[in-house]
Amino acid sequence: MKHRGILTVLSGFSGSGKGTIMKELLSRRQGYALSVSATTRQPREGEVHGREYFFVSQERFQEMIRQGELLEYAQYVDNYYGTPRSYVLEQLEQGKDVILEIEIQGARKIRQQFPDALLVFVTPPSAQELLRRLSGRGTETEEVIRARMRRAVQESEGMEDYDCILVNDELDACVSQLHSLIRSWHLRTENNGDFIRQMKEELNQLQEIQ
């Protein structure tokens, strides 16, 4: 039986390496699809419409919001970023596991629309290690590091809203863990309603003809 794909949301601390984990997972394993976001910002050199982003105008983005074409969206500085609904739904229907890398507000909106989505929060193994990563190679000013730490404290507030906590200590192990986690999520009873119904029907039929 063809299973519907699992929608996974990957959030986590800046500096947790969630972007790298996601790219590694997609390059190593079959069956995944990365959601391509829509954005109002200008394409940078080398970026391709439909690959890095769907580049749209402010007017088009506002229309997408009004028409309910976005699963979630957010504004950073002057630009909008959002997740097109139709692409995600198509991939899930085809049995692909879709991964979204978004922030907590977006994750909450996904949960409302996909109660069975898998919400994963990525974190370094300790706060000390997070600080080390946020400090970069010692080239950042104290002010920049302080701002990043403030943001990390805010980010940590939402950890309990996620289904799972993924500790990124060693990249290879972390990518394998995420893959296992998504495979395991397919076993959840909520994702096997069709199988259970079919099993019960067949059992009843077989009992009658015995």
Add this chain to the structure above:
Amino acid sequence: MKHRGILTVLSGFSGSGKGTIMKELLSRRQGYALSVSATTRQPREGEVHGREYFFVSQERFQEMIRQGELLEYAQYVDNYYGTPRSYVLEQLEQGKDVILEIEIQGARKIRQQFPDALLVFVTPPSAQELLRRLSGRGTETEEVIRARMRRAVQESEGMEDYDCILVNDELDACVSQLHSLIRSWHLRTENNGDFIRQMKEELNQLQEIQ
């Protein structure tokens, strides 16, 4: 950080192979503990007290029930079978993942006492395949097969009460899936409360001294 073990309940159709899956998992992988049940039945040739079962008298079993020493118990024909609480708790505290092979009523009692337990229902890939396994090598009478099918229909009623559905099509794949599933269950937010609290505290301390 030392994690507490996960308590996994394995139920499923008679003929689903759950006993074999459990034994294979324990023989292939480290970190698991099998719960040893208490029973009032007589030991059979070769059975060792504390290995296959804790063999106890009717009086002692009744006392265990009264004293709350059992996580769950059930009666089959004239004999009682139950899961000693203290052994399971010790293993979990030591970080071992404990597996119980019990029926639906027992699984429900475990859920009440361990909301974070992992409840897994094992099933063959189809009702036809279940019937084939229940029919044995053609040596069973029609009456026996009918009784087994009736029982399977009853067993199927409880499937939705489990967290996950594990399809036993090919033994090796199935054992790997169960192992991945239990490893993944460790990532659940509910099982990482200590880690999250510690992370938040450390982040706040680091922010203050920055």
